Amino acid sequence: xxxxxxxxxxxFIFNGAIFLAGAAILGVGVWFQVDKNSLLGFLDDxxxxxxxxxxxxxxxxxLIAVGAVLLVIxxxxxxxxxxxxxxxxxxxxxxxxxxxxAEVAGAIVLFVFQDVAEELLSDLENEVRDSxxxxxxxxxxxVTTFWDNTMEGLKCCGFNNYTDFxxxxxxxxxxxxxxxxxxxxxxxxxxxxxREAQLSNIDGCFDKxxxxxxxxxxxxxxVAIGIAALEIAAMVVSMILYKKAGK
Numbered sequence: 001x002x003x004x005x006x007x008x009x010x011x012f013i014f015n016g017a018i019f020l021a022g023a024a025i026l027g028v029g030v031w032f033q034v035d036k037n038s039l040l041g042f043l044d045d046x047x048x049x050x051x052x053x054x055x056x057x058x059x060x061x062x063l064i065a066v067g068a069v070l071l072v073i074x075x076x077x078x079x080x081x082x083x084x085x086x087x088x089x090x091x092x093x094x095x096x097x098x099x100x101x102a103e104v105a106g107a108i109v110l111f112v113f114q115d116v117a118e119e120l121l122s123d124l125e126n127e128v129r130d131s132x133x134x135x136x137x138x139x140x141x142x143v144t145t146f147w148d149n150t151m152e153g154l155k156c157c158g159f160n161n162y163t164d165f166x167x168x169x170x171x172x173x174x175x176x177x178x179x180x181x182x183x184x185x186x187x188x189x190x191x192x193x194x195r196e197a198q199l200s201n202i203d204g205c206f207d208k209x210x211x212x213x214x215x216x217x218x219x220x221x222x223v224a225i226g227i228a229a230l231e232i233a234a235m236v237v238s239m240i241l242y243k244k245a246g247k
Contacts, residue, residue, distance in 0.1 A: 007237050008081045014234055015077030015092075022070025029063030069095070077234070084245040093238045100231045103224055125206070128159045136179075137170025144170075148179070150205055154212070157182035157202035164204070 073095055080088030135143035151157060158164030162182040165171045171178065176194040183192035184200040192200075 007241060011081035011234070011237055011241065012078050014230065015074045015081070017074075018070050018077065019074025022067045022072075022074055024067070025063055025070060026067025029060050029065075029067055032063060033060035069099070073099075077238070080238070081241060084241065086242055086245045089238045089242040089245065093235050093242070096231050096235050096238075100228060100235075103228055103231075106224070125159060129164050132158065132164050133166065133168045136165060136168040137173065148181075151179060151181035154205050154208040155181070155202075156205040156208040157197070157200075158204050159206050160204040162197040162200075162202065 073092060076088045076092040076095070079085065080092050131143055132147065136147060137144060147158075157179065162178050165178050165182070178192040178194070178197045180192050182197045182200060182202050184196075184202070
């Protein structure tokens with residue numbers, strides 16, 4: 001009896017955490033859906049962009065779906081444990097089992113995606129450079145805002161380096177000027193000239209973005225392994241409570 005009560009409490013706490021996590025993921029998905037134009041709008045100005053990249057806009061739907069499913073799982077787990085409902089506990093077990101299988105498949109895809117992401121971004125190099133040289137510096141273009149925000153956030157300069165801005169409207173007015181992010185903060189204050197950009201030699205956003213994807217992929221994979229272990233424990237506990245509820 002004492003063991004059964006402990007399992008109920010653990011199920012309630014575990015599924016309460018799942019419910020809150022689902023609410024957070026759902027919120028992120030809604031935010032991404034509302035703000036996706038500013039996050040991915042630069043692709044509209046890039047000719048020949050791989051169609052695979054445009055599919056990133058659908059990530060919001062995935063997050064919303066995952067968040068909604070987690071909310072349902074948390075509700076079923078909490079109510080099933082408290083009310084000792086065999087139907088809720090069995091439904092909880094089936095849904096968690098399906099998600100567990102999907103996570104295993106997703107983890108494999110995630111490791112493969114590291115190489116796919118590098119290949120896609122490499123293929124995009126010439127198109128992105130042409131877009132920068134044609135539009136960066138035009139205040140009515142989203143390219144300027146996007147690259148300013150990206151370079152500021154990742155502490156990088158251009159796609160590969162400062163030379164990506166050669167011939168752009170910003171570079172030509174006045175001549176040989178580069179974005180301030182292409183010069184070290186230790187340089188004298190003022191405009192970022194060609195010589196200062198060469199001496200600073202700030203890394204390009206391509207390398208920074210790849211490292212960000214790789215680092216996050218490893219983190220997500222590690223978290224997924226931890227979640228998978230908890231899911232296995234949750235399935236075992238739900239089946240124990242399911243059997244006890246039938247007596």
